[in-house]
Amino acid sequence: MSTSTTDRVIEVAGLCKEFNGKQVVDDVAFTVTRGQTVALLGANGAGKTTTIAMLLGLLLPTAGRIQVLGEDMVRHRYRVLGRINFSSPYVDLPRRLTVAQNLIFFARLYGVPDPKARLRELAEQLDLGPLLRQRIGELSAGQKTRASLAKALINRPEVILLDEPTASLDPDTADWVRSYLEAYQERRGASILLASHNMAEVERLAAMVLMMRGGRIVDRGTPSELIRRYGRHTLEQVFLDIVRETGAARPSRPERGTAAR
Amino acid sequence: MSDRPVYAATFAPSRIGAMVLRQVYLLRASWPRIFELMYWPTIQMVLWGFLTEFLLTNSSYIAQATGVLISAVLLWDVLFRGQLGFSLSFLEEIWSRNLPNLAVSPLRPSEFLISLMTMSLIRTLIGVLPATGLAIVFYHASVYDLGLPLLAFFVNLIVMSWAIGMAVTALILRVGLGAENTAWLAIFLIAPVSAIYYPVSVLPDWLQVVAWSLPTAPVFEGMRAILIDGQFRVDLLIHAALLDVLYLAIGAGLFLFSYHVARRRGLLLQIGE
Numbered sequence: 001m002s003t004s005t006t007d008r009v010i011e012v013a014g015l016c017k018e019f020n021g022k023q024v025v026d027d028v029a030f031t032v033t034r035g036q037t038v039a040l041l042g043a044n045g046a047g048k049t050t051t052i053a054m055l056l057g058l059l060l061p062t063a064g065r066i067q068v069l070g071e072d073m074v075r076h077r078y079r080v081l082g083r084i085n086f087s088s089p090y091v092d093l094p095r096r097l098t099v100a101q102n103l104i105f106f107a108r109l110y111g112v113p114d115p116k117a118r119l120r121e122l123a124e125q126l127d128l129g130p131l132l133r134q135r136i137g138e139l140s141a142g143q144k145t146r147a148s149l150a151k152a153l154i155n156r157p158e159v160i161l162l163d164e165p166t167a168s169l170d171p172d173t174a175d176w177v178r179s180y181l182e183a184y185q186e187r188r189g190a191s192i193l194l195a196s197h198n199m200a201e202v203e204r205l206a207a208m209v210l211m212m213r214g215g216r217i218v219d220r221g222t223p224s225e226l227i228r229r230y231g232r233h234t235l236e237q238v239f240l241d242i243v244r245e246t247g248a249a250r251p252s253r254p255e256r257g258t259a260a261r
Numbered sequence: 262m263s264d265r266p267v268y269a270a271t272f273a274p275s276r277i278g279a280m281v282l283r284q285v286y287l288l289r290a291s292w293p294r295i296f297e298l299m300y301w302p303t304i305q306m307v308l309w310g311f312l313t314e315f316l317l318t319n320s321s322y323i324a325q326a327t328g329v330l331i332s333a334v335l336l337w338d339v340l341f342r343g344q345l346g347f348s349l350s351f352l353e354e355i356w357s358r359n360l361p362n363l364a365v366s367p368l369r370p371s372e373f374l375i376s377l378m379t380m381s382l383i384r385t386l387i388g389v390l391p392a393t394g395l396a397i398v399f400y401h402a403s404v405y406d407l408g409l410p411l412l413a414f415f416v417n418l419i420v421m422s423w424a425i426g427m428a429v430t431a432l433i434l435r436v437g438l439g440a441e442n443t444a445w446l447a448i449f450l451i452a453p454v455s456a457i458y459y460p461v462s463v464l465p466d467w468l469q470v471v472a473w474s475l476p477t478a479p480v481f482e483g484m485r486a487i488l489i490d491g492q493f494r495v496d497l498l499i500h501a502a503l504l505d506v507l508y509l510a511i512g513a514g515l516f517l518f519s520y521h522v523a524r525r526r527g528l529l530l531q532i533g534e
Binding site for chain 2: 019049050078084088090092095097098108
């Protein structure tokens, strides 16, 4: 199935990153269309976070092309940074500021028209009301994740990049976060690129999965396609096959399926 | 009305305002921080005030102008506090692991730098203004006796403090928090050749060349020219201003280069506690 250029909100081609002679991302290519959720799956060190960092402009690629919302992220990233946002457990919000102060600060930074109204809206949607006057440093892991999510949505982004969005959350809170993301996506038509180790999360949220190993995309497809292709029952088993290079995922096999392109 | 954010693709004062607001939240939440800002300039002024009182009866140099040492101390603190205010505002972002959030926001490096300059100015005024008042009350020595040139001296020193602050933050961006102590130490490298308490002429010839290549020495020489000789030296002011422009350009260049290198090496994600 082909997608029009305007539907492609993220286009990555030939993306490479080399650190000290080591290729950590190698010829990565994929497309995310409007309203689609795509997941990057892979073991630690597979290149997921590096790929997301390059998409955000935090890291300059060694080679390749990244376009987000039609703009070249290496040359013109400031044209689109106001329309995207991200959340990662490796990046904190200022800990000595309260939740409300953090959200007002980021709302102003992103040029949100009425920061206080947006704060009230997010507080209601994410059940942050009782936490608004608490400092970020005083919050539990789950509360921090909700505050980070509020920050990631403060500018009503068209593209959201999420690195392990439910890491260290209890199942109930994690489920709540996933439901919220689904609802937001449906309401706003946003596109989501997420990196995760949580297979259930990926199966539930992602329309397309990009399996990464050693900096390369070694396979791609919908969760059900991948499960079927590897003759497994769950995505977790597929993941283990790919990570351990066992069964149908031996390294000699070329990447199969190009449905995400 | 659309609820979409207003995307200012070019320079946006509102983003600078947001950054300043974030730092003001931090200061407002911590009275010890505000006290700390005022503490050292005040103690410095008290020490040098007593020394001045002693020297007034024992030194013909000091007897020529009672406020010369106290004015020098307060102007030196403008440079020191300005640089520290710039560097600490930047370090706050690293200590709180907030740098990646800023780097993926629409905030441009130039806006980031201007917000750090603004915070440096605010922190400096909080630190130095009470000390100037106390100097008047306790020692009848007013730095404001310098008149309008005081503003010119202040501007020259604060701009130089920003230039040094940019160089310090560039170093921290390159090598990480291992270099954070330079935020406190860097300024003292130029103290001996800034002619704060003595004229440039007391320095060895080769150090005089170094002194005149910095904007600080002309400022302190200009201060003494007013307080001791009653003379406003425009030439010294222009000398300092031209050097300030040069050092500010070098500082900004170093910061932007380090920022670019940090993006190439992935340091923006790694730098932090």
